[in-house]
Amino acid sequence: MTLTTSFPKRDIRVLLLEGISQTAVDAFRAAGYSSIEVHDKSLPEAELARAIADAHLIGIRSRTQLDAEVLAQARRLIAVGCFCIGTNQVDLQAAELAGIPVFNAPYSNTRSVAELVIAEAILLMRGVPRRNAECHRGGWSKSAAGSHEVRGKTIGIVGYGHIGTQVGVLAEALGMQVLFHDVEAKLSLGNARAAASLQDLLAHSDIVSLHVPETPATQGMFGAAEIAAMKPGAHLINASRGTVVDIDALAAALRDGRVGGAAVDVFPVEPKGRDETFESPLRGLDNVILTPHVGGSTLEAQDNIGVEVAAKLVRYSDNGSTLSAVNFPEVALPGHEGSLRILHIHRNVPGVLSRANDLFREHGINIDGQFLRTDSHVGYVVIDISATVEQAHDLRSALAGIPGTLRTRVLY
Numbered sequence: 001m002t003l004t005t006s007f008p009k010r011d012i013r014v015l016l017l018e019g020i021s022q023t024a025v026d027a028f029r030a031a032g033y034s035s036i037e038v039h040d041k042s043l044p045e046a047e048l049a050r051a052i053a054d055a056h057l058i059g060i061r062s063r064t065q066l067d068a069e070v071l072a073q074a075r076r077l078i079a080v081g082c083f084c085i086g087t088n089q090v091d092l093q094a095a096e097l098a099g100i101p102v103f104n105a106p107y108s109n110t111r112s113v114a115e116l117v118i119a120e121a122i123l124l125m126r127g128v129p130r131r132n133a134e135c136h137r138g139g140w141s142k143s144a145a146g147s148h149e150v151r152g153k154t155i156g157i158v159g160y161g162h163i164g165t166q167v168g169v170l171a172e173a174l175g176m177q178v179l180f181h182d183v184e185a186k187l188s189l190g191n192a193r194a195a196a197s198l199q200d201l202l203a204h205s206d207i208v209s210l211h212v213p214e215t216p217a218t219q220g221m222f223g224a225a226e227i228a229a230m231k232p233g234a235h236l237i238n239a240s241r242g243t244v245v246d247i248d249a250l251a252a253a254l255r256d257g258r259v260g261g262a263a264v265d266v267f268p269v270e271p272k273g274r275d276e277t278f279e280s281p282l283r284g285l286d287n288v289i290l291t292p293h294v295g296g297s298t299l300e301a302q303d304n305i306g307v308e309v310a311a312k313l314v315r316y317s318d319n320g321s322t323l324s325a326v327n328f329p330e331v332a333l334p335g336h337e338g339s340l341r342i343l344h345i346h347r348n349v350p351g352v353l354s355r356a357n358d359l360f361r362e363h364g365i366n367i368d369g370q371f372l373r374t375d376s377h378v379g380y381v382v383i384d385i386s387a388t389v390e391q392a393h394d395l396r397s398a399l400a401g402i403p404g405t406l407r408t409r410v411l412y
């Protein structure tokens with residue numbers, strides 16, 4: 001066997017779905033990857049299963065569901081890039097147990113969401129959605145009734161993370177009072193205050209804005225009881241995840257005026273693409289701003305996300321670093337010039353490492369550097385060696401035979 005290069009980059013297939021920015025394509029090209037397939041939509045299930053079977057790197061946004069069944073088709077897949085913040089569309093544990101790290105862009109679109117939320121807060125407080133709808137029908141209700149400045153009003157932020165904090169800072173710049181509720185202890189920015197509880201926040205906020213991730217605990221967390229606990233006529237903004245709010249309870253409260261208005265960007269069921277009709281009990285309500293999950297969809301955010309996530313995928317593919325992976329032991333690695341690098345991903349069960357070390361001894365191979373991180377499911381060990389390419393590949397084959405091994409690769 002004569003091998004002179006690591007798995008050639010031109011043979012590493014990159015599959016990018018859902019209109020990921022051209023900046024990602026440019027970043028892959030600049031890093032030497034040339035087999036890049038780009039789709040501007042998510043793929044239907046059967047097509048996704050076929051396409052993922054051949055892909056080494058896949059880039060998705062929030063629509064593509066990578067569940068355990070789909071991941072089981074992904075025999076060649078090295079890593080997943082979520083070109084967004086949310087990773088709830090991926091079965092993270094199934095990916096980890098298949099030896100596949102998942103990366104995302106935790107910051108790049110947060111400002112875009114915060115700006116949209118602030119704009120919506122102003123529009124809702126002014127009653128613009130209803131006035132806009134009336135004007136479109138030929139009406140002219142010129143009146144100050146129900147129209148307020150945001151200055152001096154209270155915004156209640158549920159989930160005081162990257163987006164929630166920015167909403168708070170921008171709201172304060174407009175003269176608003178900021179209350180927040182989070183399950184973690186959080187440093188207040190500016191004059192923001194932690195509410196005593198969610199109930200306390202709801203009782204005192206003129207606008208409630210949701211910024212929690214989708215987790216088992218947040219699914220349905222904003223139901224009829226929480227809506228009833230809001231100040232009468234207060235407004236609700238949801239740009240987090242559609243499953244967080246009971247949409248039927250919200251529609252009922254908007255119809256009877258209990259909730260003054262709402263701006264909703266995310267829905268329990270969202271169309272898979274432009275050709276599908278958007279169905280929602282909120283359609284047709286004049287006091288509601290509806291947007292098609294575009295909180296993070298600005299050109300600035302998408303361009304930055306393209307660069308950020310492509311860089312993480314390239315770094316993992318070229319160097320093995322799993323730094324900032326959301327489902328995987330994080331190993332930050334130096335360059336490996338002058339050494340060959342073997343990656344061994346295995347179930348975290350006793351005996352794997354000692355067997356691996358035995359193999360190095362049996363093959364008479366000297367170890368230049370070894371890096372190991374584990375979590376409760378998986379161990380990731382990276383070994384830099386001085387050896388010939390043939391020796392490295394023989395060793396990789398031997399390592400692949402250790403019971404519990406999930407994936408092995410050689411980088412050089």
Ligand SMILES: NC(=O)c1ccc[n+]([C@@H]2O[C@H](COP(=O)([O-])OP(=O)(O)OC[C@H]3O[C@@H](n4cnc5c(N)ncnc54)[C@H](O)[C@@H]3O)[C@@H](O)[C@H]2O)c1
Pocket residue numbers: 085086106109110113158159160161162163164181182183184211212213214215217218221239240241265266293294295296297
């Ligand atoms: N509409 C869009 O286009 C869009 C864009 C970006 C992000 N998002 C959504 O917004 C979410 C938040 O983004 P982020 O960057 O601020 O995330 P983040 O992780 O920085 O912040 C989330 C915060 O919510 C808190 N939290 C978790 N569970 C909670 C609970 N049960 N009650 C109260 N607080 C809870 C966390 O402790 C954390 O502080 C993302 O997970 C994503 O789903 C939507």
Ligand SMILES: O=C(O)[C@H](O)COP(=O)(O)O
Pocket residue numbers: 061062063083084085086087109293294295296297
């Ligand atoms: O998780 C996110 O970042 C947002 O929901 C945006 O998702 P999108 O990239 O699919 O618009």
